[in-house]
Amino acid sequence: MTTSTSDPKAADLIRQRAAELGFDACRIADARAEWAASQRLRAFVEHGRHGEMGWIEDTQGRRQHPTAMWEAARSAIMLGVNYGPDHDPLEVLARKDRAAISVYAQGDDYHELIKGRLKQLAGWLVSRFGGELKVFVDTAPLMEKPLAERAGLGWQGKHTNLVSREFGSWLFLGSILTELDLPPDGPSGGSCGQCRACLDVCPTNAFPAPYQLDARRCISYLTIELKGPIPAEFRPLLGNRIYGCDDCLAVCPWNKFAATSREQRLHAREALREPALADLAALDDAAFRALFAKSPVKRIGRDRFIRNVLYAIGNSSAPGLAASARRLLDDPAPLVRGAAVWALSRLLAPADFAALRAATAENDPDVRAEWAA
Known part of the structure; x- marks a missing residue:
């Protein structure tokens, strides 16, 4: 009423x-x-x-x-x-x-x-x-x-x-x-x-x-x-x-x-203003949760977040970041491994990428599709 x-x-x-x-x-x-x-x-x-x-x-x-x-x-x-x-x-x-x-x-x-x-x-x-x-x-x-x-x-x-x-x-x-x-x-x-x-x-x-x-x-x-x-x-x-x-x-x-x-009532964390892609790519699940405690970012989970980081690394035109992507080719999450493949395809010379593909064993069909693409 x-x-x-x-x-x-x-x-x-x-x-x-x-x-x-x-x-x-x-x-x-x-x-x-x-x-x-x-x-x-x-x-x-x-x-x-x-x-x-x-x-x-x-x-x-x-x-x-x-x-x-x-x-x-x-x-x-x-x-x-x-x-x-x-x-x-x-x-x-x-x-x-x-x-x-x-x-x-x-x-x-x-x-x-x-x-x-x-x-x-x-x-x-x-x-x-x-x-x-x-x-x-x-x-x-x-x-x-x-x-x-x-x-x-x-x-x-x-x-x-x-x-x-x-x-x-x-x-x-x-x-x-x-x-x-x-x-x-x-x-x-x-x-x-x-x-x-x-x-x-x-x-x-x-x-x-x-x-x-x-x-x-x-x-x-x-x-x-x-x-x-x-x-x-x-x-x-x-x-x-x-x-x-x-x-x-x-x-x-x-x-x-x-x-x-x-009026400054909501404050950004300094660590989240412009974090380095290399640092973010190194986060495991525990480190991800610690960095994004009380943050809305935590809701998407570590794997989806690292997927996004790897796409950004692929867009960076910075060959020095290839090492960060290469380490994630062995990540437990297929979503992460697939994004790492895409990033490396953008950063490595074609011959180097082909050699890496030949040396990498992958069973997940989605990640294999990324290699093939």
Whole structure:
């Protein structure tokens, strides 16, 4: 049932408390209003653009609308935390012996960081105004970006991510669905205009059209979600990106406002800013887990991560890194061995590669296919 609050300053008090807890943005949307996001989601799935992310299709019914997931939802409190970097994240792309890790993954897992703040805000909200609520941080079938747009945190840009007048393309989102009937703020009315910088910079042409994403071509999907070998056509385009891709976010012109208004609340680990590919290639499972403790990178596992590192080594044009790839030809994981083969095929002279192939015994059919290719 709907729970009303008699406090006319409820929304202002919620925003004040959110700011005290470290949120940079807080606005309210009507969780019941109709929207077009469900049609966009349906088209995304029908075209198969979700790739191996089967959970998107499996939960499509609940993703259609906030009330499809929780019928009692009346208001959505949408919150943002600015994670704009203090440097140009694209500069590392020119340092071929170094690894490019997406800005959001260079520190502790943002899910845990934001979840703690959300739970504190939720506890205060219930004690102050009552009513049931649910808390979300990108882990449930709730389309947060359309809700954030409806609340006025920004608008979905041509790269399909949220763009904010104050924080550019660098906002982590969190949300609280509540039974409370709160006055909605409404959309901000922003627009990308004629700008298409995010579309033009994409290395893999992952945008079939403005405001549309084909995840199967997106480097973030390929390096994080895809479990097997990355298709050969995309490997050279990865460059040294080993976890995610910031290109479309980093070129957004609205980021210049984030640079002047950002408070340093989320910190990158120095070891993850521009790590050496040779060092990463030497990680065994225990060292991988230690390096990426509390990091979102740990979720993809050591083998998938080393696969990405080896593709970057193959793109490095640095023959000195061939030794790192050669050592991994004996790795227990076929996924790693196959990526090592590809890297060596790019770094070694044809005669040297042919000799190495002749001297290497391999039984796994996928790795044998890499040798043959």
